[in-house]
Every structure is written in C-alpha cells, then in structure tokens.
Amino acid sequence: MTGQTVKIASLCECGDMAVRQVNQFINFGELWWDAEFFCDGCGSYRCEHSGPGEAPDDEWRQALLAANGPVRLRLAGPVPSLVPALKVFREVSGVSLPQARGLVDKLSSDGVVGTLAEMEFLKTRLQLRGIPVDIDR
Ligand SMILES: [Zn+2]
The missing domain is CATH 2.20.140 (q64v53_bacfr protein fold)
Structure with a gap:
C-alpha cells in the first residue's frame, strides 16, 4: 500500500x-x-x-x-496528445480547464508536486489513459 x-x-x-x-x-x-x-x-x-x-x-x-517531503510527478516519455492528461486532471482534481492546462504544462516541465499518495494516485490514473509518467523522489 x-x-x-x-x-x-x-x-x-x-x-x-x-x-x-x-x-x-x-x-x-x-x-x-x-x-x-x-x-x-x-x-x-x-x-x-x-x-x-x-x-x-x-x-x-x-x-x-x-x-x-513532496514528490514530483513528471512525463516519462513522448506522448501523441496530452488531451487524456487534461481529462484526468479535470476528473481527479476537479479543476477548471485553464488550471488543468497549467498542471499538464507542469507535468511536461518541472513536474506536478504533491504528497506521495496524491502523486501515486495521479500516476495510476494517467497511466490508465496511456500517459507515461514517473515519480521523482
Ligand atoms: Zn487524555
């Protein structure tokens, strides 16, 4: 767990x-x-x-x-489209579309920062949608 x-x-x-x-x-x-x-x-x-x-x-x-300590979730490889990632952020975090875009930008640059459980949760959801991500500890 x-x-x-x-x-x-x-x-x-x-x-x-x-x-x-x-x-x-x-x-x-x-x-x-x-x-x-x-x-x-x-x-x-x-x-x-x-x-x-x-x-x-x-x-x-x-x-x-x-x-x-916070951990970072980052894009771990090339993706054809980040639209599925936008959907995941909107579903999971309940954020607005501009906020979801901001999170996707972070995902492909410095990383999205949060607690380990939050980032593990996001990682699973993103991977289910075919977005390759990994956690930096
Ligand atoms: Zn007591």
Whole structure:
C-alpha cells in the first residue's frame, strides 16, 4: 500500500499531550485520508475522519508534506496528445480547464508536486489513459 503518515502533538481534554495521526493512502483505487486521535494519559481514542478525497490543505496536507517531503510527478516519455492528461486532471482534481492546462504544462516541465499518495494516485490514473509518467523522489 502506498501511504504516508504524520503524527501531530495535540492537547487532550484530560490535560495530557495526545497524538493525532493523519494517514493518506490509496484505498480501492481512490485517494483516501483518515485522522485518529489517541491519548495515553486517559486512554481516549477516536477516529475523526475516514473517507475518500484530498486531505484538507491548510492543516493535514501541509503537515504530511512537511513530515514526508513532496514528490514530483513528471512525463516519462513522448506522448501523441496530452488531451487524456487534461481529462484526468479535470476528473481527479476537479479543476477548471485553464488550471488543468497549467498542471499538464507542469507535468511536461518541472513536474506536478504533491504528497506521495496524491502523486501515486495521479500516476495510476494517467497511466490508465496511456500517459507515461514517473515519480521523482
Ligand atoms: Zn487524555
């Protein structure tokens, strides 16, 4: 399984320092994330989120990127047309056509940057459409 985890110290209601663990991974071909909270002090545990989609950017995704480092997804060979790549970005990321064009431009130059799970997910989708891509780590 492709996935990444970050543990974030977080104050529990009991007053002890607890841990919030955020995981991002591929599940049944979809990008998923979940968040769990657990405290050794009082033994409390809860699952705060578990489901498909992109992790909320400002909190968890940035923490995942900071802990694990970003990776780059790049075009790995010549393609007759980048139209299938445009479709993938529009489907997967729900972006506008100009934004999808920007992402395709990045794919064929510096690379599209994101978390490992996000880029693995995109890589699979792009390869299914016949676009050769690879991840730089
Ligand atoms: Zn506690």
